Amino acid sequence: MLDRTKPASCTLGEAMITQIASTIEDSIVAFHGFGSPLVQLALHLAKKTHAPHLVLVAGATYGVNPTPPFLAPTTNDWVMNRGAECHLDIEELFDLAASGRVGRMFLSGLQIDRWGNMNVTRVGRERLQLKLPGGGGGCNLSCDVQHVTIWTAAHRAAPDPKGRRRFRLVESCDFITNVGHRTAEGKTRSEMRYRGQGPDSIVTELGVFDFDGSGHARLAALYPDVDVAEVRENTGFEFPMREDLGLIPLPTPAMVEFIRALDPLRIHERELRPEERARSFSLQ
Amino acid sequence: MYTQADKRRDLPSLVAHIREGDCVAIGGGLSWREPMAALRELVRQQIKGLRLVGSAHGIDVDLLCGAGAVAVSAESYVGFEQDFGMAPNYRRACESGAVEVRDSCCYTLVQQLRAAIAGLPFMPIRSVRGTGFTHMHPDYKTMLCPYTGEELVLVPALQPDVSILHAQYGDAHGNLHIQGPPVTDILFSKASKKVIATVERIVPHEQLTEAGVTIPYFYVTALAEVPYGAHPTSCYPFYAYDRAHTADYYRCASDGADTFRNQYLRPYVYDCPSHADYLAAIGGDGVLKRLATWSQNSDAWMALYA
Secondary structure (H helix, E strand, O other), X not given: OOOOOOOOEEEHHXXXXXXXXXXXXXXXXXXXXXXXXXXXXXXXXXXHOOOOOOEEEOOOOOEEOOOOOOOOOOOOOHHHHOOOOEEXXXXXXXXXXXXXXXXXXXXXOOEEOOOOOEEOOEEOOOOOOEEOOOOOOHHHHHHHOOEEEEEOOOOOOOOOOOOOOOOOEOOOOOOOOEOOOEOOOOOEHHHHOOOOOOEEEEEOXXXXXXXXXOOOEEEEEEOOOOOHHXXXXXXXXXXXXXXXXXXXXXXXXXXXXXXXXXXXXXXXXHHOOHHHHOOXXXXX | OOOOOOOEOOHHHHHOOOOOOOEEEEOOEOOEOOOHHHHHHHHHOOOOOEEEEOOEEOHHHHHHHHOOOEEEEEOOEEEEHHHHEEOHHHHHHHHHOOOEEOOOOHHHHHHHHHHHHHOOOEEEEOOOOOOOHHHHOOXXXXXXXXXXXXXXXXXXXXXXXXXXXXXXXXXXXXOEEOOOOOOOHHHHHHHOOEEEEEEEEEOOHHHHHHHOOOEOHHHOOEEEEOOOXXXXXXXXXXXXXXXXXXXXXXXHHHOOHHHHHHHHHHHHHHXXXXXXXXXXXXXXXXXXXXXXXXXXXXHHHHHOOO
């Protein structure tokens, strides 16, 4: 018989995928964008485990419940919609969101602030210093979709030779591409009468935040090799912590095997910096 | 309405429908079915000052920016995803001020196209309020809904001067069949003043209707048969994404404007007066046959991306 030894450890990427998957409810419509392999894998993992009735809409192809043979390096590739039960038009997906029928979306940004606002458009308020790629449909979806999971694999902001840090989790965004819980003018989501309820978690490579009653990011859990001080020094704003702050639950060996089988090219590791790829956690 | 019986043209005459300063919508999305041969011809014809609108794009918009053909970008995303990263020529052009940044967002674009399709001056939208886009776009207005009292954003009708598409099949009359995700191509076609298309194969009308008409002929101004016209993006089932060529493109573009001009635009665009010359320059039959091996099995498909 073949030796089918179960994985004894998981990588950081696999732990992040599992954590993102845990934010996904069963029986909702959930959509991922492009350039987000961690999220693509998380959706497939959720559907395989706790959310079998998930309506999984693949970004770019708009295939519904696809069964890709492997993860492709780009999102609008026929690999990614193989086996899809049906396909949506671009307008159909966004109409579903605008009418309140998309349950969850996953968004990120080069800047993410304490209220969960995100910037994927530009760095530099007056003068354009860095043109970012743009947010795709994120602006619309951040207003309309019921719940948003924010993720980034680049929370860590190492100091430059002069000791300055360019934070990913920033005091405030230079431009708000995707809205969180407070607009630049300080208005709440209920004042804005958005369809959706906004972000309920930020999954990073250092830890996981939820949002408190005021819509402020709050540290909720850490990876086994990270402490609170490390999160604080890498975050551009002060944050509260949950009283039951604990460790992030790690995947089961079967979940790790599922992820490895679906991503043999390790496409998701392109979201991680080289030093983060080397992190792993024992599953014993 | 475009009702001529035979709309077949060669690639240079097709692209000559685009005028300097036009508002242009490019079909496809990311690494899928971009009308790259038409865009290379556009660069050779030195058509400039384009105002681009679109959803999620990559090498197509980046190439036009690197060739100095773009004046304004109202795209929603321009990049190479996790595969290679940010779009180097697009970034340089935006940051230098050569390209005016007027970013849009997918649903905003959809609603603007729908207004044009329906002949309405605008469409309402509930999102966008509270984001930076309201400041970037003084053309967006707000109103209180007379039925519910809630504040809505109004986005103006968007009628591109020309849409440039690449489809798998067309017939002489201009009917187009797109296999796989149409992305925004159908909305673009219905909203634009002109639609020009390259196709992998021009087939008899009966064969096209059997496959199904995705875009009816009367929207289509002209078409040209250009096999491999989407290369280096994919046009399944004919060929997969040419990741190796794209990596080479990205290296040239990242190295600076001069390298891009000398090591990419010159050998693959300016020195290739015809599409056949381009196909020879990228490696000819050997490369093209390999890109068709995706259909053998998953391992062959994956090997293209390893």
